[in-house]
Amino acid sequence: MKKSTLLIAALMTFGTVKADEGMWTLYNLPQAVYRQMQSEGFLLPYRDLYESKDAIKNAVVNFSGYCSGVVVSPDGLVFTNHHCGFEAIRSHSTVEHDYMLNGFFAKTLADELPNKDMFVSFMREQKDVTPQLESLGYSRCGKDQQAAMVDSLQRALTDSVRQIDPTLHVDIDPFYEGNRHYATVYQDFTDLRLVFTVPKSMGKFGGETDNWMWPRQTCDFSVFRIYADPKTNGPAAYSKDNVPYHPQHWARPSLEGYQVGSFAMTMGYPGSTSRYISSYGIVERRDAENTPRAQVRGVKQEVMRRYMRASEAVRIKYDSKFAQSANYWKNSIGMNKCIDSIGIIQQKRDYEARLRQWQDSTGFLKGQLSFPLLEKLYARRQERVRTMMYWRETFRRTNEFSTRAMQLATGMEVKGPKKNAAKKYHSFADNSNEWDAALDREVLSVLLKNYREHVDARYLPKFYTTIDTRFEGDYTRFVDYLYTRSLLMKKGAKLYYNTKAYKADPGVRFGQDVMDVFYDLNEGMGAINDSIETQERYLCAAKLRMEADLPHYSDANFTMRLSYGQVKEFELGGKPSGYYTTPESIVEKMNRAAHITDYEAEPIMKELLSARDFGRYTDKTTGQMHLCFLTNNDITGGNSGSPMFNGKGELIGLAFDGNWDSLSSDINFDARLARCIGVDIRFVLFMMDKWGHAHRLLREMGL
Structure with missing residues (x-):
């Protein structure tokens, strides 16, 4: 068989067996992956993922160095998970004004609450700098020399980009177990203010009882706003004179919904996986x-x-x-x-x-x-x-x-x-x-x-x-x-x-x-650790060489990644898991609150979710409002708050958890079991509308 035929066969195998596995970097997304995304329902051109002004990546943020988030308005509103905003909400809470217990909505811009030591970071550009390092003799150096070399190049690149824009900086991270190094240009905004949160009873509904489990009904979201320098629209330390940031691009929430098999994509900052590990x-x-x-x-x-x-x-x-x-x-x-x-x-x-x-x-x-x-x-x-x-x-x-x-x-x-x-x-x-x-x-x-x-x-x-x-x-x-x-x-x-x-x-x-x-x-562990790291790097290099005809993604390292797949259920105890949850299911759990304290919620929540008609938040296919839903997107810690997009690049949810049956996915992705749990954007908007009466925010998002 000719090599070209072998490659086609390999890619066909990749498309059918591993289509939904992967945390892909965007600037060099393999064409084979993009074609597979198209075949599953992605409708935007390749350049609208990373390159264009309206690229989806321009709306996605690193949220404070431990989560992900998405900009959803022309005035810098950011959605992330409730548990990602948890510490900010807690730090503003007192016994007299308990925002954890009662929730919070800033009625005006002046009421939005500043947060110490929080930020959002936009990825502006990324490229492979392995050739530059190798030209300096990187592979021939010891570990300390290699670290110094990476640090020196990082500082030089930061100095270079700051001549263009002083608010930018560069990080260089290892990929593929250190076989490659990518440089990423970031822009950090440190004036981040709390705008809206539901009570903890909803933002963390189910508590540890339901954590990592399916079915879920958690309304896991909170809302912040980015503030910027009024003269430059750029990053600035907190000041009462700062104004809402106007982003290059923002994600539009969709009320259209999805069905089993609908295209679904997450984009965010997965923290750490070890799938190449021995x-x-x-x-x-x-x-x-x-x-x-x-x-x-x-x-x-x-x-x-x-x-x-x-x-x-x-x-x-x-x-x-x-x-x-x-x-x-x-x-x-x-x-x-x-x-x-x-x-x-x-x-x-x-x-x-x-x-x-x-x-x-x-x-x-x-x-x-x-x-x-x-x-x-x-x-x-x-x-x-x-x-x-x-x-x-x-x-x-x-x-x-x-x-x-x-x-x-x-x-x-x-x-x-x-x-x-x-x-x-x-x-x-x-x-x-x-x-x-x-x-x-x-x-x-x-x-x-x-x-x-x-x-x-x-x-x-x-x-x-x-x-x-x-x-x-x-x-x-x-x-x-x-x-x-x-x-x-x-x-x-x-x-x-x-x-x-x-x-x-x-x-x-x-x-x-x-x-x-x-x-x-x-004592004495440094040499052992270095030797293990070297052997694991060789092991990864061997895998990449043996499977050179297949696209490969690097392990997660809290840099921006794309994951794609479909809305999809799985087998749960020999039975279909279902791909979404309903208001009836959360009310049923609330009725068990006397026995399971994690299911306690305010009476108003039970009243709202017992409604017969959920209006525009009702799914047109099922006739029900969806609370949470499943996709086979590839996620891990750090992906919390990652936006979930449909094939048109519209926001359909926020990822917040994986499922108990695939908690080994950090080291091994099992396509049969691995699922991403997201809160449906319609559930989010319903709570903002009917509970929070946050109509100024809905109008700001074009709703």
Whole structure:
């Protein structure tokens, strides 16, 4: 068979087997992928994805470095998920004005609420800079030299684009496990204001009960606005004089709906996937990362949940923290379940066996890629990785005391004159509105006990001896001693570095002991980690070479990606899952709120969703209003808030979750099971209209 015929056959196979898998970069989207999109119902020209002024990518934003969003009006309105705006909503909430509980709508521009340390970022351009790096000898350099080379090129490119527009900057990221590097030009807007949010009862309806599950009825959206310099329409620090931003392009919400098989596309910033990773890496992910993460977070969340239920003030402080912890607690459990039930490790081993045969026959990377070496390297670090996960989940950002102690031990929060060491001191700003002392103490106490029960004794910080000898193994008494005797938690206290009081402070010693274990765990690991990274890069390169006739996408790395597919259900327990949910289904759950607190909602919500007629928000095909719907788009963390488009580039929803049955998709995409769950844009608009009476926003969007 001629090579050209082989290529056509390969692409036909790609189109039928892998049509919906992939997180594709836009500037170099393979023509084969674009043709497949057209065959499934995409109607816009190729250039309207990335190149033209009205390209869809010009409406999509990186939302604050952890989510995605979409501009939906000529005055800079941005839709993202409720859980992406969660911390902003929480930070504006008080017991007297609880926007988490009651929702929020700014009746005028002047009422829109500014947010500290939030931003949206537009991707303006992207290109492959691998040739430039290789011309400088990148492949022949060591790791530190390579990092310096990338940093130098990044700074040079940023300087270059800033001569054109001083508000631009360039990031260079590795793709294909570091075999390629792309440079991306970004423009960041830091004046971002909260405009509208539904109550948490709707924005997080179903809570942890329904998280990662189908069917879903969550109205997971919030609305922000980008503000800009009034003279340039460009980025500007917050000012009362700033005005709404006027974007190049914005997405138009569609009321037309969809059917099974309708084209669907997401565009956003998927955070991290590991689909090129070896079978040995998957074993490590399951046993040394996911299992410890789920175990420790389960212990911590039990304490948090108890205190949050007892106090509204505590709940407001910890709503966001709990949600963040619980999200990947459940994800870790679900991923491990899928790894085992689908048999992913054996599938990977079978593929690697074929890859080794191909390598033997071609000699590609002979003497460099070694599967026995890769297996040996992972085995050498497994126990340390497992222990490090217990260490991170116990001490790192889990409670305020540990956080402060570690900041001291690593030299953070140092104040005073730069040239006078004797007058340097540590102090902490009063952030008591962000944590609760009783909860903080109990979390630390139970986590200290849990850590000891799950790690080898050689990785116990020295203070465990003090717990045994001075406090007779009583963790609560030890924690009380820390809080009482240490200056770490004393408002306005100053710890002068290297003084007698500093050295004697139990919080200082606690942080030093914790960091000593961290350094011990990392001792000698650099070379092993570098070797694993090199072998995984070779493995990816071999896969790309062996399958050179097929298009390949890179693993997610929080750069903009496109995913396409169809509105599509899946088999759920041997039965069709259905591809959308209805008002009747959410009302039925609300009726069970007495038994499942995650289904509680305000009476007005039940009343609105019990309506017989939903007017223009009713789907013309089914005669019902759709709440949430399923597509087989390829998503992961970071895609939260990603716009979901129809074939005409119109907005039909916001992606907010994957399904429990495919939580292993970060390492293996299973087209039979993998689904993206989105909130229907008509449900969003219905809530803005009938509950929020946000008619000025609807008019602004042309509705």
